[in-house]
Amino acid sequence: MKFYIPPQLTRLAIAFAIFISLFLVLRHFLVPDTFGEYGHYRGASLIDNALPEIHYAGQQACFDCHQDIEDLKKQDVHNDIHCETCHGPGQKHVLSGEAADILKPTGREFCGRCHSTNAAKQISAVFQIDLKKHNVNRNCLECHNPHQPWKMKK
Numbered sequence: 001m002k003f004y005i006p007p008q009l010t011r012l013a014i015a016f017a018i019f020i021s022l023f024l025v026l027r028h029f030l031v032p033d034t035f036g037e038y039g040h041y042r043g044a045s046l047i048d049n050a051l052p053e054i055h056y057a058g059q060q061a062c063f064d065c066h067q068d069i070e071d072l073k074k075q076d077v078h079n080d081i082h083c084e085t086c087h088g089p090g091q092k093h094v095l096s097g098e099a100a101d102i103l104k105p106t107g108r109e110f111c112g113r114c115h116s117t118n119a120a121k122q123i124s125a126v127f128q129i130d131l132k133k134h135n136v137n138r139n140c141l142e143c144h145n146p147h148q149p150w151k152m153k154k
């Protein structure tokens with residue numbers, strides 16, 4: 001008995017063979033060298049991800065040298081706001097201990113970022129004041145300690 005292979009099947013087989021070889025060749029050139037080294041990803045991406053400079057230190061690092069401020073802050077309503085939310089990224093300062101390497105925010109606009117009246121903000125989450133009415137022309141820091149805002153300065 002003789003098998004009859006229809007010509008359209010032969011053509012299909014050839015087409016498949018071409019596509020599969022093309023796929024294998026392309027794959028060889030496109031897949032990065034370290035792919036699959038540890039799992040279904042590019043092994044070298046671990047190195048790439050470790051390269052970017054670290055900017056934030058986390059507030060635990062601040063407590064090491066600023067115990068006094070930690071003590072102040074934890075007694076009042078700003079306790080849940082981490083140091084770097086207001087002082088900006090602090091890794092450079094943590095390493096150097098230099099004042100120039102850390103931001104010391106000032107001005108009504110700064111506090112207003114969170115506290116100025118805004119209908120989109122929930123009063124129960126953040127108390128709001130109207131910057132145009134609340135003790136105008138005076139710096140918030142004259143009366144409120146940023147680390148203990150509810151205890152007024154004398």
Ligand code: HEC
Binds near residue numbers: 096
């Ligand atoms: C290794 C110790 C150390 C660590 C950690 C540290 N600081 Fe300081 N910080 C200092 C010293 C020392 C000064 C005082 C520098 C001076 O007066 O010259 C200072 C000053 C400051 C000042 C005042 C800057 C100024 O312009 O007067 C701020 C704000 C500050 N630190 C915030 C932070 C924050 C936020 C962190 C955590 C991200 C932090 N510090 C972590 C040592 C440290």
Ligand code: HEC
Binds near residue numbers: 069078086104141146
């Ligand atoms: C709500 C914003 C806010 C948070 C949160 C905050 N700070 Fe401050 N911090 C300020 C402002 C504003 C000043 C400037 C005070 C001034 O000039 O009178 C300041 C000043 C300082 C100073 C200079 C010395 C002083 O007492 O004025 C240090 C040091 C400091 N902060 C460290 C910290 C550390 C450490 C943390 C976290 C434990 C922290 N701050 C959290 C806003 C904040």
Ligand code: HEC
Binds near residue numbers: 077078112113114125
């Ligand atoms: C990152 C946002 C943020 C910044 C910046 C910020 N605050 Fe606050 N503040 C809060 C939150 C959250 C609370 C706790 C919720 C509340 O009671 O409003 C709070 C509470 C307060 C309260 C007590 C309000 C109350 O009735 O309980 C005062 C006063 C205050 N902040 C003043 C300041 C001053 C002054 C500054 C600038 C030095 C400042 N805040 C910067 C978020 C912020």
Ligand code: HEC
Binds near residue numbers: 129134140142152
């Ligand atoms: C002259 C002193 C003084 C200055 C300057 C000042 N405050 Fe106040 N602030 C007070 C006093 C006193 C209260 C409590 C009584 C009241 O609500 O007016 C208060 C209350 C607040 C409250 C709570 C409001 C509430 O409804 O519970 C917030 C938030 C606040 N201030 C933020 C700020 C911010 C932000 C600035 C700067 C833009 C600022 N304050 C400037 C004295 C001051």
